[in-house]
Amino acid sequence: MSIETCGIIGVGLMGGSLGLALRSRGVTVLAVEESPASLRQALAKGAADRGSADPSILQDAELVVICTPPRAIAAAAARALPHLKPGCLLADFGSVKAPIVQQLDTLLTPGVRFIGLHPMCGTAGQGIEAARQDLFAGAVLVATPTERTPSSALADAGQLASLLGMRIVRLTPEEHDRQIALLSHVPYLLSIALTHLAPSTDCAGPSFRDATRVARSPPALWEEILSLNHSQVAAAADLLGRELSRLGDLQGERLREELEQAQRRAAGWDGASPQKDQR
Secondary structure, eight states, X not given: XXXXXXXXXXXXXXXXXXXXXXXXXXXXXXXXXXXXXXXXXXXXXXXXXXXXXXXXXXXXXXXXXXXXXXXXXXXXXXXXXXXXXXXXXXXXOOSOOHHHHHHHHHHOOTTOEEEEEEEOOOOXXXXXXXXXXXXXXXXXXXXXXXXXXXXXHHHHHHHHHHHHTOEEEEOOHHHHHHHHIIIIIHHHHHHHHHHHHOXXXXXXXXXHHHHTGGGGSOHHHHHHHHXXXXXXXXXXXHHHHHHHHHHHTOOHHHHHHHHHHHHHHHHHTTTSSOSSOOO
C-alpha cells in the first residue's frame, strides 16, 4: 500500500503530531475531530489538509488512525467504518491493546483491514497545542496483530513506521499489555506514589524530579489506561512491591552486586529509546 492519504481521528497530542509528521513527508492528512476549536487549531498549525466532524471525509484514505482516548476508540471506529473504502487499513494508537483489539475485531466491515498500534512516545503536554512533528522519530511502534490480521496489514504498519522514522516491534495484544504494564503503567504509578510519599520538595534533587515527571501527565487519560489494563497493572505493581522489599533488605556485598548489575543493564539501554516520555 502506498500511503498517499491518511485519515486521523482525534487531533490531540498524538493525532496532531502524526498529522504534522505525515504532511512533512508529502502525505495528505484528513482530520476528524468533534471539537471545533481543536480542529481549527490543527488546521492552523498545519497538522491536517482538511478537517471535519463528519467521518465521511475519510472515504479516500488508504490509512485511518484513531488517536482518541482509549474508551472512545471503539465508538470512533464504529462511526468511521461505513465510510472507509475497500482495502483501507484501520489502526488505533491506544495505550492498551487486548480489550481494544477485541472490540474492533468484532466491528470490522468486509474489505477493511485492522491492526492495533502503540507508539512508545509522548510528552507531559496534552492537546493539539503540544503536538510536534518529531514526536515519533526514533521511537518504537508496537504492532499487535491477531490471527485475523492479514499479513498486508503488518507490512503496511511497517511502512508507516518507516515514514515516521520508527522501529517496529511485534507483540500479541496480551503480551503488549503485560510488558507495557511493567515498562509504562507501573512507572507512572510509582511516580504518583512518590508524590504522595514526599514529605516536601525542599531537599528534592534531579533524581526525584525525573522520577516524578510523568505525574504531570493528564490524569483523565491515565485513569482510562490503568482501568483498561487493570489486571496486568495490579500484577506488575505486586512484582514491583516485592522487588523493592527484597532490595531494601540487602546490605554490603550483596547490595553492591545488585547495584552493579542494574548499572550494567541500564548502561546497555543507552540509545535504545528516545529521551521522551514512554507511554
